[in-house]
Structures are given as C-alpha cells and as structure tokens.
Amino acid sequence: MTHKPDSYEHNMVLAQKQFRVLGTRPIRHDGVDKVTGRALYGADIDLSGLIHGAILRSPHAHARIVSIDTSAAEAMEGVLAVVTAADLGDSGDKMIDLGEGEQNLSFLRGNVLASGKALYKGHAVAGVAAASLHVAQEAVKRIRVEWEPLPAVTTTQQAMADGAPVLHDGLRTKELGKETDQTGNVAAHFRYDKGSPDEGFAQADVIVERSFDTATVHQGYIEPQNATALWNNDGRLQIWTSTQGSFVVRDTTAAILDIPVSQVKVTPMEIGGGFGGKIPVYLEPVAALLSKKTGRPVKLVMSRQDVFEATGPTPGSHIRVKMGATNDGRIVAAEAWMAYEAGAYPESFVVPGAMCVFACYDIDNIRVDGFDVVVNKPSTAAYRAPGATNAAFAAESVVDEIAEKLGVDPLDLRLKNAAKEGTRRADGVKFPRIGLVEVLEAMKAHPHYQTPLEGPHRGRGVAVGFWFNVGLESSCSISVNSDGTISLVEGSTDIGGTRTSIAMQAAEVLGISAEEVRPSVADTDSVGYTSVTGGSRVTFATGWAAHNAAQDVVAQMKERAAILWGVDAGAVEFADGTFRSGDNSLAFKELAKKLSETGGPVTGRATVHPKGVGGSFAGNIVDVEVDPETAKTKILRFTAFQDAGKAIHPSYVEGQMQGGSVQGIGWGLNEEYFMTDQGVMANSTLLDYRMPTALDLPMIDTCIIEVANPGHPFGVRGVGEASIVPPPGALANAIHNATGVRMSRLPMSPPRLMEAIWALESNPIAAD
Template sequence: MSTTYNVIGTRPVRHDGADKVTGRALYGADLQLARMIQGAILRSPHAHARILRIDTSKAEALPGVYAVVTAADFPPAPADKIVDFGEGDTPLSSLRGNILASGKVLYSGHAVAAVAAVNAHVAAEAAALIEVDYEPLPCVLTAPEAMAPGAPILHEEFANGNVADQIRYEMGDLAAGFAQATLIVERELDTATVHQGYIEPQNATAFWSSDGRIHIWCSTQGSFVARDATAAVLDVPVSQVKVTPMEIGGGFGGKINVYLEPVAALLSKKAGRPVKLVMSRRDVFTGTGPTPGSRVRVKIGVNDAGKITAAQSWLAYEAGAYPGAMVVPGAMTVFACYDIENVLIEGFDVVVNKPSTAAYRAPGAPNSALATETVLDEIAEKLGIDPLELRLRNAAKEGTRRADGPRYKRIGCVEVLEAMKASPHYNAPLPGPHCGRGVAIGFWFNAGLPSSATLSVNADGTVNLIEGSTDIGGSRTSLSMQAAEVLGLRAEDIHPTVVDTDSVGYTGVTGGSRTTFSTGLAVHDAAQMVVEQMKARAARLWAVEAVEFANGVFSANGQSLTFAELAAQLGSTGGPVSCSATVNPKGVGGSIAGLIIDVKVDPETGKTDVLRVTSVQDAGKAIHPAYVEGQMQGGTAQGIGWALNEEYFMDNSGDMRNGSYLDYRMPTALDLPMIETVIVEVPNPGHPFGVRGVGEANIVPPLAACANAIYRATGKRLNRVPMNPATILGL
C-alpha cells in the first residue's frame, strides 16, 4: 500500500508552541480567580492505622482559615454503592476512601483532612493544627508478604485476605508442551514500585456555585473522566459538574484518577469561594498513584529448533491500598509477542500498605515482559541462537491467538524484529570491555473509546477544530493534520482548541495511546462531513449534480474553486458550515516496540552507563513523525530509569524515604545518550490513515533490554529491578 499524503508524515510546528515557549500557556497551578483561596491536605504519617478521632477545632479557629473538611463531609450515600464511569465497577467506598480516609488509613501519605485558607502558608499551618488520634496497626508492604498466612489484613471485608482479585488464562496442554521441550528455563524477578514522575504536580481548583453547579479547573488526562469521577464521589449528577482542562504537565497514566478535585469542591462549598489545591512533590510521590511493584515467575520450554513448546507465568502485583493492580494487563501481555500453543498464566491483585497504584504507559506490561524477555535471552544464549532470531522464530503474526482469547489482526511483530536486526546499531561492534548489548520487545493493546470533534469553516478558508482530548504531547497538531489531510489544507490552516466538558461531545482520556487514533477518527469523520456539505454548496452554486473534491479543490464541468474560495461563498450559498462527529470505534491496532541498548558496567562501583540506545516501534502510520519519535524517546528514558535506578525506598514502617526528586533520582540529561529511533509502519486496517497509537509499548522493552545488556556485560543474571549498583554488586 503506497498512499501519498500531503500533510500526514510532515513535521509542522505545534499550534500551542508559541504559548508554551513564551510562558503564556496556562497550566492548572497558574489559574488565578477573583476571591480564590488556597488549600492544603493533611496526610497520614502511618502506613496502617485506625483513625480514632479527628479534631479540627484548632485549625478552624486559626485566622485566615475558611473551611476544613474530612471524610465526614462527603454527602451520605449507600455503603455498598457501585460506580462505573467507563473504567469498570468501583465501590464508591474505595473511590472516596482513597480521596479522604475513613475509618482506617492504609498508607503513609493517605489524605485524612483538608483545609482552605487565605493562602497556602496559612492552610499548611492550619493543617498541622488538626489533631488525629491513630491506633497504629502492623503494615505489609510487598505482594508475597501480603499473600502469606497471618499477614496484616487491609480490608477485613475481602473474602481472600489481601488477594483482591485473581486472573487465569490457559490454552492448550501445558504438561504436553513442556514434555516436548528439550530446554526449559525458569526465572523469578521482582520489580519495585515506581512513579510516572510527571514534572507538574497534581492540582485542582473548584468553585461550588450557589446555583449548585460545580466548576473544576485541573490538569487531567481526561476531563470527562474527571467530571464523572468527581460527580460520583460527590454523589451529584454529572451535569452538575463542569471540568475545564488546563494545560497539563505530563501524565503517563498518572493523571487519570482524581485525588484533589472532589476535595477542592467540598472546601469550596463550605467556603463559598473558589479553592485551589496544589500538591507538593512529596504529596505527589506519597499521595497519588505510582505503578505497582511485582513478583513475576516465567517458565518457558523450547525444542531444538528454538520453537517455544510451552510457557507458564505466575504474577503477583502490588495494588497498593485499594484493588486494581495492573496485574490483568500484565498477565494478558506476558507472552503476547509470541505464538505459543500451550500456556498457563495466573495473576494475583494484592493489596499492600502503599499508595493505591495507577497506570503508567502500558500499565503492568513492563513488569511481566521483564521476566519473559530475560528468560528468552537465556534460552537464546543456551541454544546458541541470535536473540532476535529466536524471537523471530516465535513471533506473533496475523491470526496468532493470545492467551486471553482473541486472535491478532495485522500486527507488526516480525517487522519490528526485522528492523531491529537491520539497524546500524545492532550491526555495530561493542566499544570495549565491561560492555554488553541487550535486546527486548514488548506489546501494548492500545485503546479505542469515545471521542468527539467539531469543525467549523471560517470565511477565510481556515477551519476551527473543537475537541476534548487534553494535549500532553502535541495532539492538537496531530489531530489538525488529519483534518487538514482530508480537507486539502495545511496544518496551519486548522485552529485547534481543547474545550471544557460542557462544550464538546464526550471524549475519553488522553491515554491508552488512543488520542491520535480515536479522536483522530472523529476529526477525520467530521472533516469528511465538511467536504460533503461544501460539495453540496458548490453544486448549488454551479447548478450541477456532482462535484469532485481532490487536493483542496472542488470541481465540476470544468469549473473549480479552492477550499478557501468556496469557504468565502458559504454565507451566500446557505450559511456557515460546521460539522461534529462522535465515534466509539472498533479497529484498534496494537503496537509492538523493541529496544537495543548498549551499557558499560563499572566492575568496581557497579554503576551502569548507557552508551547507545535504539528504540523501534510500529506506529501503524506516523502522523507527525517527530511526535512519534518523542513518545518513543520518552518511554525509553522512563524505562531506563525504572530499570537502573528508580524505586520507592520504603522503610519497615512503610514510610517512603526518598520522596523527593533528589533522592528518587530520575534520569537527567547527563545520564542518557541520544536515543535513536526507527519508526516501523505496518498500517492498522482499522483506521483511515493506518494509525495504531504510540504512547505506551515503548516502555515495555527497556527493563528486560537493560537486564540482558547487564548480563552480557557482567555475566550476572539479576533477579531484581532496579538494577542499581547495590543489586549489581550483590550488596
């Protein structure tokens, strides 16, 4: 298929660029409203404790304080109420419980009360005056410990102790599969809790008006999900809440859940003023959702030809305080890159006394791919086969059945592996001693979900685009480019605006790598409707039946008008043209990513230096290649940080001892080399331009690729991430 495009595949400057390099762009914390006051949250110092008493009287008495709230201020609702806002059914009690603790605190950093005052300093002083009597309880911090008999129980009402959920996938005959194997390798690997690390802390400003409407301004990946969650927590109809998404300073999955929005609303209701809440960095680490730590076992059998005959995995992920660890996608993806007949996968969602976990690019998949991809590396070495060749012999293809049931449509696994093999990097020699090269691949589903867009034609031939996908990495432009392609215009001729939840049709989160795919589809459909309406105008003008449209020109019977020329005549041919589309698409295309990484490990200090990195990913079709590269480079850098250094360092009492950027230590510019990229394009048949979505699969391979590179450099197969100097030196 060789479709040529005019706009798609080019690299225009982003529409919001000038605002973002001049400091004019308004992020959540930048909002200033008349009479606005500021808040602070009081958080639990205990990882597990019963709340015996909360006395807010001293805080309320402090001059400058307008309101204090606790869980007791949530409106009454049935104890067993279940809410569903598109992400599965959640008990209202858990949703509320994580926002303001009730009865027990379940992690150090758990929000207990909140204050609104004349400024943030007074609010913090007042929060410190709230007296909370706790009865400390024993805490449990890892999944294996929480699953052991006699472990402290977080939720007494659960049927199976701390195991909140269990998942199992099976296919074929496992015993027969392993019996056919001539080599079986089994490994168990642990990963630590890590944070998405977005630079902008969570924030929310709320105004609960006297007419009952609640207006929220916040940094969120999904304004409609934030609206629906806030409405659920406050037990009000969704139409009572309006969310205005401000510019967002990173999310990566961590800004889907709500933490502050309902609290700001409750404070505003009491104070009668707009209330702004902004988290500190420590609040972000201890009070939002990191992504789970895990223990994963993988056992793979192969025959002499290097064909996998059977594969088995056992996974336990730490959900944190409330159920919902990413063990389900971890289990679904553990063998998803491969065509395997005999499979058994068992996963456990385990609550522990840590912050309630959240998504982080391809949630759950890096943890499980670490085990699979290091076991395959070991198998390749023992069989004397090139590690990419071993993967090619087992690669998933169109028609391959995944362990969770469905068969793949067109999937780019072979193409990604071939691109890795052919890359200059893979064919270059290593620079010297103590160096090693590792490879790994990974899969992510990507998502569909509803999206909406409105296009309005201006008389000057430009088009306004109204949409609801918050723009984290240039999506205004990748969406505008799709409109421009259909309309025969330049990207600069489209003027995109991200609007509030009252002003556009329902749009799901900017997550699941879905925005360019799903909102792109809504934009595409709306643009096609514009073309049809404009054709009808031209037909009316020329008194003809049929009008052609190609490359931005309408024509019939030798007459022609450019898009701009016809746009100028809309007023006299029937009035303005404005078209809206809402989609809820099928046709989602999963993405495969691969990583090649060279490291040098200092044998004395155990420090790993990253020498060279190449990230390869199937984008389906890269609408704006620079943004696709950016996603690949960003996910790779995060994955390398996860692999080599990042972790929640918890002491035995469950206190996070490295809750600052200084001590959590994400990769800096000095820790990384340039990140080479290879965009593979195996078009997704489910999208008019072939888009798959690229935000996530790229973070899946780095953990395993780093582990494999470190093995090649040191001869050590490590069983724990982060592979920091202490792990490497075995300290």
C-alpha cells in the same frame, strides 16, 4: 563517548498511501504559548476571590482513625473551612468507568478522604481552606487525629502470607471469576489457559524457570496534581484541573459528591505530564467541598512529597516465568505466576500484565496465573502500558536465557517464534495485522545491530514488548472560517502534541495545511464526551473523529457548491482540496468565502467509538558498559524501534518513543520506592528518587516502523505506551552480556548489581 546518530534516518515507511500533510513535521499549534511561559497549567489559574487549601495526610501506613478534632484549626485566624470524610458522606457504591479500567466508587471515595482507617502513609484525612496557602498549611498541623497504628504490609509476599494484617475487612477474593468467602488481601486470582503446558514442557529440550521482583516506581510527571473548584451560588460546580480526562474528572467527582454530571463543568488546563497518573481524581472533590463551605473558589496543589506518597505509583510485582523450547528453537510452552501490588485499593493492572506477558510469541501451550493484591501503599494508577513492563522484564530475560542455552541469536529466536496476524494470545484474543516481525527485522538490519560491540565490561541486549492500545469515545467539531481556515474543537487534553496530530488529520481530508487548522481543547460543556488521554488513543480515536468531522464538512460544502453551480449535490466531487463538477471547480478556500451567500455557516461534527484498534510492538537494542569497581551501568548506545502504524507527526512519534524508553531506563536502572519497615517511603524527593537526567543518557535513536493499521482510515496504531515495555529487559540482557550475571530484581542499581557480580565471582556455578 556515547553514540550519536546524525538524524532520524532509519524510519521505515511501510504504509502504502501517500499523504500531503500526514508524515510532515509542522510546528505544534500550542508551541509559542509553551515556549514563552504563557500557557496556563492547572496551578497557574487565578480567579476572583480565590483562596487556598491544604491537605492533612496520614503519618502511618496503616492506622485506625479513632477521632479527628478540627476545632483548633477552625479557630485559627484566616481559616475558612475544614472538611473530613464525614463531609463527603456516603454516595453508595457502583463501578465507575475510568477510561482505561474501572474502579468501585466506594474505593475512589475512600482514597479521596480516608474514612475509618488510613491505608497508606500520605492518605488524605482532612482538607483546610484559608485566605493564604501558608495559613492553610499551618492550620493542617493543628488538626488533632487520634491514631491507632496497625501493622502494615508493603509487598505481595507480605500481604499474601498467612495471618497477614488485612487492609479491607469486607474484601473477598474473586477466584477464577467467581465470588468466594475468602478474606485477606488478594482481591482476585485469575487464570489464562491455552493448550496443555504439561504436554508442551514434555516436548522441550531446554526449560528455563526464574523468579523476578520489580520495585514500585512512579510516573514522575514534573507538574504536581492540582485542582481549583468553585461551587457557585446556582449549585453549579466548576473545576479547573490538569487531567488526562476532563470527562472522567466530571463523572467521578459527580459520583463521589452524589450530584448529577450536568451540575459539573470541568475545564482542562494545560497538563504537565501524566503517563496514566493523572486519570484518577484526588483533590477535585475536596476542593469542591471546601468551595461549597466557603462560597469561594479554592485551589489545592500537591507538594512533590504528596505526589510520591499519595498518587498512583505503578505496581511493584513478584513474577515467576517458565518457558521451554526445542533444540530447533521453537518455544513450545510457557507459564507465568504473577502477583502485582494494587496499593491500598484493588486493581493493580495485573490483568493487562498477564495478557501481555507472552503476547510477543506464538506459543501453543500457555498458563498464566494472576493475583491482584492490596498492600499499604498508594493506590496504583496507570503508567504507560500499565502492567506490561513488569511482565516483559521477566519474559524477555527468560527468552534471552533460552537463546543463550540454545546458542542462537536472540533476535533470530524471537523472529522464529514471533506473534503475527492470526496468533491467538493466552487470553483468547486473535491478533489482527500486527508489525512485530517487521520490528524484529528492522532491529536485525539496523546499523546498531550490525556494528560489533567491542571493549571490556561491555554488553549488548535486546528485548521486545507489546501494548494493546485502546479506542474509546471521542468527539470533535469543526467550524469553517470565511478565510478558508477551520477552527477545530476536541476534548482530548494535549500532553504531547496531539492538538497537532489531530489537526493534521482534518487538514489532510480538507486539502488545507496543518497551520490552517486552529485546534482547541474544550471544557466538558463545549464538546461531546471524550474519554481519557491514555491508551495511546488520542491520535487514533480523536484523530478519527477529526477525520469524520472533516468529511461532514466536505459533504455539506458539496451541497453549497451544488447551489452555486445549479447541479445536484451528488454530482459534486471533492479531491485534493478542490470541489469539482463538470467544468466548475472551486478550491476549499474559495468555497469557504461563499458560505454566507449559500445558506450560512458550515460546522461539521463527529463522534466515534472505534473498533479496529491496532496493537503496537516496540523493541530495543542497547549497549552498556558496567563499571567493575562501582557496578554503575552506563548506556553507550540505545536504539528504540516501534510499529506506530501511520506516523502522523514523526517528530512527536519519535518523542513518545524516546520518552517512554527513558522512563523504561529509569525503571530498569535506578528508580524505586525505598520503603521502611513502617511502610514509609524514605526517598520522596526528586533528588533521592533519582529519575534519569540529561547527563545519565546518550542520544536515544529511533526507528519508526509503519505497518498501517487496517482498522483506521489513515492506518494509525497509537504510539504512546509500548516504548516503555522493553527497556528493563533489554538492559538486563545487556548487563548479562557485559558481566555474566542475570539480574532478577528491578531496579538493577549499582548496589544490587555489585552484589550480584560478587556472588557470581565467589561462586560461579551456584550463580548459574
């Protein structure tokens, strides 16, 4: 039987302030629509005259397109248009801001429809629009493409080898920040240096150096990508899509199609998961071109196979980590060499991986080398703390081994070396107030850690991880209704309850309840620019915009109260939901009724681009049992810890921690792209990819640690990402504790673990 906690009883509220609304658990505003089937997701849209599209995708991982003949498809009854890269044209090149990173326009365009070469199996080659989806799918099969298959590379080792097939003839390696003439598949090599690693290792009594490999995994959202476009007769393009960033879709699509952003309106539909994978555009420009050619609204929806084969997985990686410590438990030097697969186009998230690899530790001497490597796989996209999980698996495994060699408690070793306010990371950034020490202390004190684990084949592991979080731009407006409620309009698509966490921050300011706010997520014509739902930023930044918009409302309503009372607006105060001046007082709701007679409606607005981002640290304690016959790892008990800053809605904070933890568990134990020698994914169904099910897991206990972020008016840090970082490392350490083997490869699936156990049994000394 697995452990089942009674409730979420161990949350630690360290934030000092008392709030009325923040920290409570109201029912989410979009909840009823989502439990009754009424909520409209991208694929649910219907429009007058809607037609359907399908995409032809490359059967080869790497192949030159000699010719494309679309005539047979175009001749089919019911087919209304066919488009290829030739219709896309060349809109030049520049850097495009994707919110959590940027990308070359030429790469974005090349990924939408392949031009000249297909760079991965599943690369889009052509699009068809037809009266029915079935006709479109049949027409796609009638497009004749003459291919010249080329050898493919699917790992960094293959791609970096001498004489490896080259994906991009024009790619030149950026070496330590400088352009070079070096051709090949390495887009960039960069380095972070701090202190002197050589001198540091010279002081060390214990040095551990290990190599690690992690498989390509997918974000695994349940809703496939979709896009519906109408290129109207007035030249205006409307897009309905499930996206993490409607403005990013607008700007990217406009750039690819070479039209002004003002000609594009994006309506964000409800979104069925994203985790970073629904930031890039795939279908939108194709749907737009098909609509332009047909004069009809066109809907494109991916199949699950398309999702696996053509949308951003997270990078596979090869990482070497070396760390040295003195006998008294001080980590004195660390080195990492990290090569990440970017997929077909550069930008693999190796940069954040390199920034995070040793971020949990205050180490004087560090060197990190990072390599961004293109391979014949889909172009990678962000996945929850992108780059950090690969790095933490490596670093946390080595830290655990050092603790074992020194004979100290693994949490004590981490506490002794924990990064804190003022610690300088290898990439040069000095930490502001952070909560890693509090996370580690909560782990140590937790009943889970205090309860001994007994029984054969069982082991316990711990690990910690870091993610920066981001700020970025957000906009919000508020209208005051005559019944004392407010309507709140914001631009962050709601993937996990953020309408509510944003509304709660406005309610807190105005002294009303969360239920008295009606939040809605608006299209790109109806709200100010708002960056992606990503980087754990929505509750932090868009919540801040709501806070400021509510302050704007308060300022304007003070003036109204002043008119009513015949006093100067400066003499009106507002606290606890009530305006006061001398003996006069009016609750927010009462004054809301009097807006018409005091000058008309009140609307508040705010835009923010906040600094003061508070990084988030997460930790796990996990108990496992490894079946000695099958090497299947069963999780007996799992506790996730995270510094959330102020937890606005604790249920959804816990939900982020649980969801991220389980994605990390899947990454650690099961999930991977099985690639054939031809560079084809052999397990592109949900049955064969095998994400965790309810049956694979115990309850995921949570402990929220609230070290208020001084950079946010309510102390919010953001909570969406850090939870995925520690699980693979914690599981590896638990498996070591249970079996004696140190797993150097993800996933730690039964066949891999069985082989490692057999290797240890047959040669225990060599395996050490």
